[in-house]
Amino acid sequence: MRFVEINIEGVLISPFVPLMVLAFAITMGLRVIAVEFGWMRHVWHPALLEFSVFLIVLTATVLIFGNLRIYN
Numbered sequence: 001m002r003f004v005e006i007n008i009e010g011v012l013i014s015p016f017v018p019l020m021v022l023a024f025a026i027t028m029g030l031r032v033i034a035v036e037f038g039w040m041r042h043v044w045h046p047a048l049l050e051f052s053v054f055l056i057v058l059t060a061t062v063l064i065f066g067n068l069r070i071y072n
Helices: 015-038 046-065
Strands: 006-008 011-013
Touching: 015 046
Parallel strands: none
Antiparallel strands: 006 011
């Protein structure tokens, strides 16, 4: 995936936006699973956990779809 702006009717959208939407959808799926299994009852601050998981998933999606090379 090339990181170039997406042109929608003359409005330039950052290429980061679709990755954020994808990361949000994955995070909500993981949240549903955690609530279903009762894991969220053992969390001290659920909102902080969800935000942290979102950041981890977002980082993973950027690394996967951005073809970033960590190692030379």
